[in-house]
Amino acid sequence: MHTRLTMRIHALLERVFPERRLFLRSDTETRFIRLKSETQLVAWTGSIIVVAWTIVATAILLMDSIGAGNFRAQAQRDQMTYEQRLSALSGERDIRAAEALAAQERFNSALQQISIMQSELLATEEKRRELETGMEVVQSTLRDTMKAREAARQQVAALSAEVDENTDVALNDDTAGTVDLLANALAETAAQRDQIATDAASAIDYASEMQLELRLLQERNDQIFRQLEEAMLVSVEPLDKMFRDAGMNPDNLIAQVKRGYSGMGGPLMPIQFSTRGGEPDPDALRANAILTAMDRINLYRIAAEKAPFSIPVLANFRFTSGFGPRWGRMHKGTDFAGPIGTPIHSTADGVVTHAGWSSGYGRLIKIRHEFGIETRYAHLNAMDVTVGQRVSRGERIGAMGNSGRSTGPHLHYEIHVGGKPVNPMTYIRAGRDVF
Template sequence: MKPIHATLERWFPEKRLFLRSDTETRFIRLSSETQLVAWTGSTIVVGWTIVATAILLMDSIGAGNFRAQAQRDQMTYEQRLNILSSDRDTRAAEAASAHARFEMALEQISIMQSELLATEEKRRELETGLEVVQTTLRNTMKAREEAREQVAMLTENGEDGTPLSMPDEAVGTVNLLANALAETAAERDQIADDAGMAIEQAAEMQLELRLLQERNDQIFRQLEEAMLVSVEPLDNVFRAAGMNPDTLIEQVRRGYSGTGGPLAPITFTTATGEPDPDSLRANAILASMDRINLYRIAADKLPIAMPVRSNFRMTSGFGQRWGRLHAGTDFAGPVGTPIHSTADGVVVQAGWQSSYGRLVTIRHDFGLETRYAHLNTIDVRVGQRVSRGDKIGAMGNSGRSTGPHLHYEVRVNGNPVNPMTYIRAGQNVF
């Protein structure tokens, strides 16, 4: 102990603190050990004060950065939504314009086909009439030859060498035949001219029809490419979300009750009774357009909106965490931040549930279900129908939670899927 005391004496020599009054003088003896304890305590207090102040400053700066980042993310999200909305409107206008051009082209094709059929029918009638005229002309020429032979016989000299005079009846017959022959020849020439004009007209119609067919083929290709570009991303979105696109389309079609109904197919047939190739392509495009319309209807029922709209940051995503499946996405923010429904549906649970804490569960169409856990307050009741964007509660820290946040889940037929699949689809596709 003496070496330790000697060391302390060297650093903290013993001191006396005198307290003097009018009547007496007292002193307090400050040993080396006492000074060491006081110095150690003071150092700990000062150090703790410095560390606590630094932590508070870092937390304040971090919170400010998080808020600024959240505001920037919110502004970026809103700008992107506006851009996507503008692009969607532009594509819808282009699709409507293309559909109008397509209908106009089909109408022109129908008119041209009708005119071509009428011209073909007229040409066949003219050919039939021409054959009749040619037959009549041959008969008339034969009759004329016979008449000429009769005239020659009548005009031969008699036995006494005097020419025989032609009877008036024979002369009338010859004149009648000559007139009929002239009229027949004129009719033949007129029919031949009409047939030539009809053939030229048919050739012109065929040329116009070929040009129209090429223009329609170009329009069809553009429409088919547009439909392919529009439909494939939608199919991929629903498949990635664990939903069968064909089954989804059938469900929407069975429950569809909007104005106009599905697009009606076009029915054109060729002379052989087989469907026209253009009709088949047009009906395929109409089927794609109908599929897109049904996807739009389905999108209105899907949870593609954000459950938190302001003052938040994403802290944990969907997937394996610490050896267990984290079945949702976490959004951290201040207590009391409004929580909104991400799609239309019916509230099937609104209360406390073990580790979820205060939980709201909403059932949607197509076997979808969304869960909103760790709430501070609940603003809906079981059986209540809510719409997308309705406030259903406020963010909290209830249940098994390490801080104020929303645990958001999306389930398809009871199986958890990544909620961001739907949210990204709402941002990038719809």
């Protein structure tokens, strides 16, 4: 059975691949090689496999070439997009800086207006107190005069009655003198009364004018206070949101900054008004609230310089990899790709704790900041700082490179809070709306 099947297969192969002979001729003899059907089948199958493999390999190479071209084109488009976006961000940053300068000018103008208002309020308060004192003196004098006039009238009435009872008795010189004296005193009292009434009317008119002036001044102060309060609200809310978006508690942050900046004095000191045992002045309370908000903005500014809200690459770049799992491993930072030698800047004030080679990181710089924050800058081509050096926000610390485990020139940027890595884009996005 096996033999018959083999013979049938051989006969079928003979039809497709008949037996052939390959003659090899030399000067002295002629030889031939017999090519069986099975040999031809193996050769044909091998040729088909080789041709198919060649076609597939060529197709793969063509697809890779086309894909690489598309990738380069897409990379160029992405680079153009990022450059346009960076230009827009730079323009927006310039606008924010101009707005900050304008706000600072408005702030200085507001401080001057507050100083002027304080002087005017104190002068008005003194005038009001002098007026009240004068009114009290006038009223006391008027009361005394009225009492003296009433007593004089009673004396005149008594003398008149006594004169009427003794009409038959001639008035002696003393009685006549007394009557003249009383008449003169009564006339003087009446004149004093008229003068006091005139002075009182003038004082009342002056008090009315002072009250009107004081009311207008209070309305003006209220308008200025409202503008300042709105400006403080607009200025504080973005800063407060920036720190909250970065996962930082603004109240704890302010308290920590205050511990390092606890000196007293200056234009932001609260205003002290004497209440003379009465209720606090509402204007003083509003002014102190504004000064408190200004002090909070100043503390926020100090904290923002010490926290990494800036971006480490200010030249043209593109994001190539973000924070999170990548190829089965945790990517602890954000990658910024650019040419070798691109300047790298510190994202906050701090102290350099490491500047050297670190296995897969290559040339690595570590900077310790306030609030338990550390930033890392890896794969550098050059380092411009040394361990122990104090750096400022925006200061150049090195240049972009390709050292360590790296597939191309880029910056690997990390932020660690309390020793644990966090997403750097959280801080960059939080500070983008403010700086």
